[in-house]
Amino acid sequence: MAARKLHPLAPVLAFGGLAAALIAVHYLLPRGSGAQGLLYEAVGIASVVAVVAGLVLHRPARVAHLVLLALGLTATAVGDALFNYQQFVAGGASASSTADLAYVLAYVGYIGSVALVARRRHTAALSDALDAAIVTIGAGLLFWTILIQPIAADESAPVLDRIGSSLVPAFDVLLLVALAQLLTSSSVGTASFRFFTAGVAALLVPDVLYVLQTLHGGYEAGGLTDAGWMLGTTFWGMAALHPSVRLLHQLAPDRETRLTWRRLALLGGASLIPPVVALQHIDADATGILLVTLAASVTTVFVFARMALLFREHGRAVAELRDARAEAAAEQALRDSYERFESAATALECAIYEWNRDSDTMRWTTGLGHGPAAQRPQSWWEEHVHPDDLERIRWIDGASVGRASGPREHESEYRFRRGDGTYAHVLDRWVVSYDESGEAVRIVGGMVDVSHQRLLEARLQQSEKMEALGRLAGGVAHDFNNLLTAILGNAELLKLASPADPSWLEDVAEISRAADRAAELTGQLLTFSRGRVSHDVSAELDGAVDEMATMLGRLLGSDIEVDLVLRGGSRHVACEAGQLEQVILNLALNARDAMPQGGTLRIETSVAGPLARIVVSDTGTGMDEETSARVFEPFFTTKEPGKGTGLGLATVYGVVEHAGGSIFVRTAPGEGTAFELLLPWRDAPETASASSGTAAGEGTGSILLVEDEESVRAVVARMLESSGYAVVQSGSPLEALALLEEEPLPDLVVSDVVMPQLSGFALAARVAEQAPDLPFLFITGYTGTDDRPLGLERHPIVRKPFFADELVSAVRSLLEAPASRAA
Structure with a gap:
């Protein structure tokens, strides 16, 4: 111990x-x-x-x-x-x-x-x-x-x-x-x-x-x-x-500036003793009186001398105190100014620096996460510039300091490493000072973090690209849907006119199925480009997921097991069926890439109060925090160049947001990834009672058909005429206006939307000025036309491609409506 x-x-x-x-x-x-x-x-x-x-x-x-x-x-x-x-x-x-x-x-x-x-x-x-x-x-x-x-x-x-x-x-x-x-x-x-x-x-x-x-x-x-x-x-x-x-x-500190009460009391008492003693010896012998008088005189002289010194020391002390206070005030003002400067630099996300030629060092303020102000070597700055930008910046710096006759202000943009190790896009502006011989002696500059601005610019560019892609996809879809309308329409007419030959009817049905699959591809193209506004009100959640099981099994391969846990029942979600399938497909493909050695893809659906909950999880490699934070950014991908577009999960995010839902990701390296989607429930749509082949019964009434595509106009006219309607065809909206000036007016106008000279919406607005009760039925293969102008909301839209029964049912519902024509 x-x-x-x-x-x-x-x-x-x-x-x-x-x-x-x-x-x-x-x-x-x-x-x-x-x-x-x-x-x-x-x-x-x-x-x-x-x-x-x-x-x-x-x-x-x-x-x-x-x-x-x-x-x-x-x-x-x-x-x-x-x-x-x-x-x-x-x-x-x-x-x-x-x-x-x-x-x-x-x-x-x-x-x-x-x-x-x-x-x-x-x-x-x-x-x-x-x-x-x-x-x-x-x-x-x-x-x-x-x-x-x-x-x-x-x-x-x-x-x-x-x-x-x-x-x-x-x-x-x-x-x-x-x-x-x-x-x-x-x-x-x-x-x-x-x-x-x-x-x-x-x-x-x-x-x-x-x-x-x-x-x-x-x-x-x-x-x-x-x-x-x-x-x-x-x-x-x-x-x-x-x-x-x-x-x-x-040694104690100099006490001349601290004339304490003890010293004053002691000196005062010592100076008063000789007079007191002198009074006691007035009657004493001459020698004693002489001694007391001499002591009193000397003491008085010393006291006056001490007072003179005291006044001088006091004046010096006051001056020193005044200087000390002024110096302290100046130092405090300098500290306050520097703190304000540091706060402003921090708030502006910038860093101020000064390079000195004699020491070849940089004075660096607080900024970009590099801690308090400090003197740093020139090599420190070079170590923090991105390697891909270093040579370019060295050349710019060398050129800026090498010409005393040139401009003194310069700027450049490059990537600079922050204190946390990430790189920031910085805008560096600096001013060069020269001596009398033209040599650069000092550089003072500031770096501003413009990473957020560059991100916004990238997003704007992406948005413009997607907008252009949407317009392109819409135009392609319009033309493609016109062709599909002609194909489906003629197939319908062939089915009506064909002999009762099963092989003949099967060939016609195959044409219809091929055209229908082509229409689905057009819909997927529009969904991918985000240019399409959903016109389907809802999709059955569990049904849509269950229908994809077989396709997912073939797509993902035999080494990935697909596990479905469906608890959503027969309820519908506020998302188009095609878009819902696109979301599940993109998440499944993302999971496949995360499981190169195989694994399990689990898709769960459940009820979460007013929301539908969909969880798509895998047993793959997972993602780190930095990657998961950017996973929904457009064009962001961790795949090798040429192996991925970076649009898959961005498309998922867009569809979910458009449906009014939310999406979350839970992941960690080595622990797999789970995407959780929350979508609003939606009432199931009423099932149409129309037959799947032809319209039931014969229709009556006259129809003006306005369509600039001749092939589409011909097949639509035959669909309507085969159902008993009298059809007058017009190849342009201006021709249709001329026909509508004649009497009598038709019972219904069926018009394309996107046409040269005048759109279908504009045509309907012009006609409504003279005949406000004349009903219109719009047919279109173009996206972005769901929002009808004010006053035209009552006129329905049938989208191309369509079957004959869809068109005839829409026509019959308009002609048979009590308020379709004024009495």
């Missing part, structure tokens, strides 16, 4: 407690007894041991003051031993010779120790000398009048006794001057210094009491005076044992 470490204050407390106990016992013993003498001697010897122990334990850098103190205490202990021997062993023989010599040596040690400590408390100056002179004159005059002069005037005492007795107050004057220096110094305030000062004071007070008691015959050995001397040596021992004794010798 390791020994416990001794507390630093343990020696101080132990010695102080022991000495206090000895002093208390000493005071309680009979006065003047030998036991008291032994205890008095014991405290003195213990103090010597304490000072020596302090030197050994703490090893201060300067030891002269402590060595002199130890010698003084030792001399006192020797003198006490001689006194006790002569008093108690030699039968009361005179002890004023050898013992007094030891005491004189002790005072020499004390005065030397205190003087060294007092001298180290502040620097030497004229003001220090004046203060010491004022205190010395006042204290000397006081001690001469009260103590020394009465002893010297006692002619009954032997000369040697009078000289020895006079030395004690003389030494006390010197100690008092040193104590004054200690008390008035701006000390470091350590415990050791306070113990040391208390020891000096505890020695002076008993000395004065001893002399006064001796003069008036009142001194009693073993009383409070002896206890005071013992207390003084105890304080000195505690000062040496305290750990702060290492600082006792150190």
